[in-house]
Amino acid sequence: MPLDWIMGLIGGLMIGSAAAMFLLINGRIMGASGILGGLVDGTGRSNRSERLFFVAGLFLVPLAVVQVYERVDTNLTGNLAVVVAAGLLVGIGTRIANGCTSGHGVCGISRLSLRGMVATVFYILAGGVTVVVFKHLLGII
Amino acid sequence: MNMRNIFALLSGGLFGAGLTVSGMVxxxxxxxxxxxxxxxxxxxAFVMGGAILPMAIAWYIARGRQPALGGSFPAPSDPRLGRNLIVGSTLFGMGWGLAGLCPGPAVxxxxxxGVGGLVFMAAMLAGMWAAxxxxxxxxxxxxAA
Incomplete structure (x- = not known):
C-alpha cells in the first residue's frame, strides 16, 4: 500500500477522533463551514467563544505540525481569479447546503444521514465535472 | 478558560493535525x-473511511446519553433533502474542484x-457572509413554486 494511502488513513482516523471528541464532550457537530459560517453571519453568537477556540486550534496546531513534520506544499493554483471564484463558491455553497466535507461527509455519513450522503454525492460529482471541464477541456486549472 | 473552550481547541487542533498528516491540505x-x-x-477515500470509523462509533456511544459537558446531542438528522441541499452542494463542489480546497483545509x-491561501480564505468568508x-x-x- 503506498505511503500516501497509509498517511491518509492515519490522518483520517485523527480527523474522525476530533469529530468524535467534539460530539461526545461538547455535544457539537464538527462541521468546518458551520463553525466558521456562524461566526461570519452572526447565527453562532450564543456559542461564539467555543467556535473561536475551535478555529484557533485548527489554525495553530497545523502551524506547529509543519515545523516538525515536513515541508507541506498546498500546490494551490497561482491563478488568483480562479482562487477567488473557488472561495466564493465554497463559501456560498456550503452555507446554502448547510455543510461541507466535514459536516455532511464525516459527521453525516457516519450517522447514515440521507442528507449527508446526498450532499456528498453532489459535491463530489460537481467537483469531478468541474475538474474535467476546467482541466481537460478548457485547460485553465 | 472553561472546559467547553478547552475541548473545542483540542478538537480543532486534532482536526487540523489530521488534515495536515493525511495530505488533504x-x-x-x-x-x-x-x-x-x-x-x-x-x-x-482512505481519509474519509478513516474519519467515518471513529465518528460512527461516537454516534453509537451517544445513543441515550448526554454530552460529557452537558446540554444535548444534535437533533436526529432531517430526512428531507430540499433544493438548498442540492444547489448548495453543487456550488460547493464546483469551488472545491476549481481550487482543491474546502473550509477545514483552508483554515x-x-x-x-501563502498569498493564495489568504485570498481563498477571504473569498470564502465573503461567500459565507453573502449566503x-x-x-x-x-x-x-x-x-412560490
Whole structure:
C-alpha cells in the first residue's frame, strides 16, 4: 500500500477522533463551514467563544505540525481569479447546503444521514465535472 | 478558560493535525481524487473511511446519553433533502474542484498556504457572509413554486 494511502488513513482516523471528541464532550457537530459560517453571519453568537477556540486550534496546531513534520506544499493554483471564484463558491455553497466535507461527509455519513450522503454525492460529482471541464477541456486549472 | 473552550481547541487542533498528516491540505491530492480521467488519486477515500470509523462509533456511544459537558446531542438528522441541499452542494463542489480546497483545509493550511491561501480564505468568508440572503431567495422560490 503506498505511503500516501497509509498517511491518509492515519490522518483520517485523527480527523474522525476530533469529530468524535467534539460530539461526545461538547455535544457539537464538527462541521468546518458551520463553525466558521456562524461566526461570519452572526447565527453562532450564543456559542461564539467555543467556535473561536475551535478555529484557533485548527489554525495553530497545523502551524506547529509543519515545523516538525515536513515541508507541506498546498500546490494551490497561482491563478488568483480562479482562487477567488473557488472561495466564493465554497463559501456560498456550503452555507446554502448547510455543510461541507466535514459536516455532511464525516459527521453525516457516519450517522447514515440521507442528507449527508446526498450532499456528498453532489459535491463530489460537481467537483469531478468541474475538474474535467476546467482541466481537460478548457485547460485553465 | 472553561472546559467547553478547552475541548473545542483540542478538537480543532486534532482536526487540523489530521488534515495536515493525511495530505488533504494538498490541493493536488484533492483534485487528483476528483480527476477520474487523469491520474486518479484514491487517498481521499482512505481519509474519509478513516474519519467515518471513529465518528460512527461516537454516534453509537451517544445513543441515550448526554454530552460529557452537558446540554444535548444534535437533533436526529432531517430526512428531507430540499433544493438548498442540492444547489448548495453543487456550488460547493464546483469551488472545491476549481481550487482543491474546502473550509477545514483552508483554515488548517492558512499559516503555510501563502498569498493564495489568504485570498481563498477571504473569498470564502465573503461567500459565507453573502449566503443567507441567497438562501432566503431560494427558499422563497421554493415556496412560490
Amino acid at each position: 494538498d490541493t493536488a491530492k484533492v483534485q487528483g481524487w476528483l480527476d477520474v480521467f487523469g491520474t486518479w488519486d484514491p487517498t481521499l 488548517a493550511s492558512l499559516s503555510y498556504g 443567507p440572503p441567497l438562501r432566503a431567495r431560494l427558499d422563497a422560490m421554493g415556496a
